[in-house]
Amino acid sequence: MPASSSSAPPLPRPATPPGIPPPEAHRMPSKLSYGVVCSSNINRSMEAHVVLGNAGLRVESYGTGTQVRLPGRSAMEPRIYRFGIPYEDMYKSLSANPEDEAFFVRNGVLQLCRRGAAVKKAPQRWQDMPSEFVAEHDVVIAFEERIFDAVIEDLQIREPTENFAPIHVICLDTKDNPLEAQKQGQVCLELCWRLEAAQDLVTEAPEIVDAFEKERMSHTPIKLLYQLCYL
Incomplete structure (x- = not known):
C-alpha cells in the first residue's frame, strides 16, 4: 500500500535551470504576467509554470480540455x-x-x-477562470495550435472587462510528452525574457515573436503563432 501523504510535508518544488537573462530583463518583480496553457494542465503548461516561476517570472498555468486526460494502459483506456x-x-x-x-x-x-x-493544488481550466483573473495576464502562451485557437475563441466571447487591456496570445507548438515539454520549457523562458525587455509590448511583440522564430528555427523546429486580443 502506498504511504499516506496526509501528514507528510509539502513536496519540494522541482529545480530547473534558470538560464541567464539578458541585463535589461533583470527586474523584481517581473514586469509582465504570464499564463501558460496546454490541454490538461499536467505536462506542458506545468513544465513552463515551473521553469518560468523558478526564474522569477509571474506565471499561472491552465488547461483547455473538458477533462484532465492521462495516458492509461492503452489509447482506449485513459x-x-x-x-x-x-x-x-x-x-x-x-x-x-x-x-x-x-x-x-x-x-x-x-x-x-x-x-x-x-x-499548486489542482489543474485549472482556462475557460472556467473569471475574466477579471484572466485579464491580469499580459501574455498567454499555448503549447499547441488547437489550444491557441481555444484561448483566442474564449477571449473573443467573454464580456470585456472594465480596463479592456491587451493580451498577447502566442502558440509555441510542443508535442505532448515530458521530454519535449522539458525542451520547450526552456525555449519558452528565452522568449519570455525577450518580451520582458520590451518597452511597448503592443508595438514590439509581433517583431519579437517573428525574430525569435527565425532565430530558433535554425536549430530546432518551432511553430510560432501570434494574436493580439483584448479583454
Whole structure:
C-alpha cells in the first residue's frame, strides 16, 4: 500500500535551470504576467509554470480540455479526472495498488502528478477562470495550435472587462510528452525574457515573436503563432 501523504510535508518544488537573462530583463518583480496553457494542465503548461516561476517570472498555468486526460494502459483506456481534483488525489488513485503504481511510474504519469502537487493544488481550466483573473495576464502562451485557437475563441466571447487591456496570445507548438515539454520549457523562458525587455509590448511583440522564430528555427523546429486580443 502506498504511504499516506496526509501528514507528510509539502513536496519540494522541482529545480530547473534558470538560464541567464539578458541585463535589461533583470527586474523584481517581473514586469509582465504570464499564463501558460496546454490541454490538461499536467505536462506542458506545468513544465513552463515551473521553469518560468523558478526564474522569477509571474506565471499561472491552465488547461483547455473538458477533462484532465492521462495516458492509461492503452489509447482506449485513459485515466480521466475533472479539473479541480488535486494532483495529490490523482497520485493516490494511480498508485492505489502495486501493479498500477509500477505501470504509472514507468509511463511517467506519477512523476507528473508529483510535480504538479509540488507547485499548486489542482489543474485549472482556462475557460472556467473569471475574466477579471484572466485579464491580469499580459501574455498567454499555448503549447499547441488547437489550444491557441481555444484561448483566442474564449477571449473573443467573454464580456470585456472594465480596463479592456491587451493580451498577447502566442502558440509555441510542443508535442505532448515530458521530454519535449522539458525542451520547450526552456525555449519558452528565452522568449519570455525577450518580451520582458520590451518597452511597448503592443508595438514590439509581433517583431519579437517573428525574430525569435527565425532565430530558433535554425536549430530546432518551432511553430510560432501570434494574436493580439483584448479583454
